[in-house]
Amino acid sequence: MPAIQLTPAQRKEKRADAHHLDPVVMIGADGLSSAVVKETDAALNAHGLIKVRVMSDDRTNRESIFAELADKLSAAPIQHIGKLLVLWRPMPEKVKAEREDAKPGPKVVKIVKFSKSGNHRPQIKKVQVLGNQRVAQGGEIKRAKRRITSVKKKAAD
Missing domain, CATH: 3.30.110.60 (YhbY-like)
Structure with missing residues (x-):
């Protein structure tokens, strides 16, 4: 070749x-x-x-x-x-097998909370997050909300 x-x-x-x-x-x-x-x-x-x-x-x-x-x-x-x-050499495209029942499944997420003073060890907590949940900024688990798109983007679609 x-x-x-x-x-x-x-x-x-x-x-x-x-x-x-x-x-x-x-x-x-x-x-x-x-x-x-x-x-x-x-x-x-x-x-x-x-x-x-x-x-x-x-x-x-x-x-x-x-x-x-x-x-x-x-x-x-x-x-x-x-x-x-x-x-x-160009990398070959990776073939991703798609499942018929593809839904977001539960996954284990590690949440790390650092101490305010910085002198103590961070608290590490493993949490199971379901498909309709997300981890918020403070380490809380919340239900996922639909992303709000702008009016201009909606009109373009």
Whole structure:
């Protein structure tokens, strides 16, 4: 599969996004094995933009690994600087299974109340909130009310 082609502006934006990332996949002395490709594919599915560290000192070997990974995984090669490779692939849409009887169910919520003086420990209370309830600002549980929309928004709909 061919690699994704990006414009220089898009590539620059991805490089900026990848600046603070740590390497997710490390390629050691064995080089590019099927396990490494599989792990890189899983990381791309999970994160979209990843850094790969290649431990090899041979620059041509790193360039071939970079091109091969981008080709095998149909990802865009973003940057090759030193022993770091940056790859990007759009994350797949997560399919959410919808239930026929989808109603908000009860959930357990942790309410934390801090002391007024700040010298004491906060009080932690776990409360079960039903589907038609909400937690108010003071930690009280209230019945959920319909949100009030403006007259202009109602007219637009």
